[in-house]
Amino acid sequence: MPRALHHLDLWVAELATAEGEWGWLLASCDWQREEGALSWVHPDGTYLFLEHSPDQHGEHDRLRPGVNHLALTVDTRAELDRMRAESTEHGWHELYADRYPHAGGEQHVALYVESSEGFEVEVVVGD
Template sequence: MLHHVELYVSNIKKSSEFWGWFLEEIGYHLHQEWDDGRSWKMKETYLVFVQTEERFMDIPYHRCRVGLNHLAFHAESREQVDQMTDKLKNKGVKILYPDKHPFAGGKDYYAVFFEDPDRMKVELAAPGSNN
């Protein structure tokens, strides 16, 4: 079981707004909060978001560079994937691979792929979606 993931972000306010509503929608709760960071927890696993120091902001994040490519979460159902897709669109969040949605991961892989404020790919996959 994964213990935690810590991500440095370019704007803690934007990231907290984005990740807070999404994570709470799928069952996480706010765990910790401090000036430069926040964490959300579900059971024993938590996600931490920390403001990147100004001196390290010269090279922006890109998921195709060495490092984290994306985070994928379990959805409860295909309906939850559809509902989340609508909410993401209403919030102006960029949906990735819109021409293949919701089967961008393959004909048996039902999911929504989207970007966080730093353009990290995030995925919400329905049950039975295995690659």
């Protein structure tokens, strides 16, 4: 089956900070860093770029029209728990901590985190 999403370009304010935050998160979800670029590839072939463009203006606000968040997957609850324990030291802030791991509902096992720039990522166990 072909992948459903070809790639994502994320425009960030500060590349060095974003590289550390996103690099850790993507590696934790089995994405591989491409040598010589600020891009990561998932085993299914989907890739993600981080870039800062001179065409950017304003700050990211996930609550405005546009993309609200990305949802990535991990295989096991143990991986999710490890990510939760390590997320703060990698620049991510946990959202809905009081309802972990069922903030999305009793049948949904996920971690919700926000980057220093306000990007939200939902990490879901399984498909």
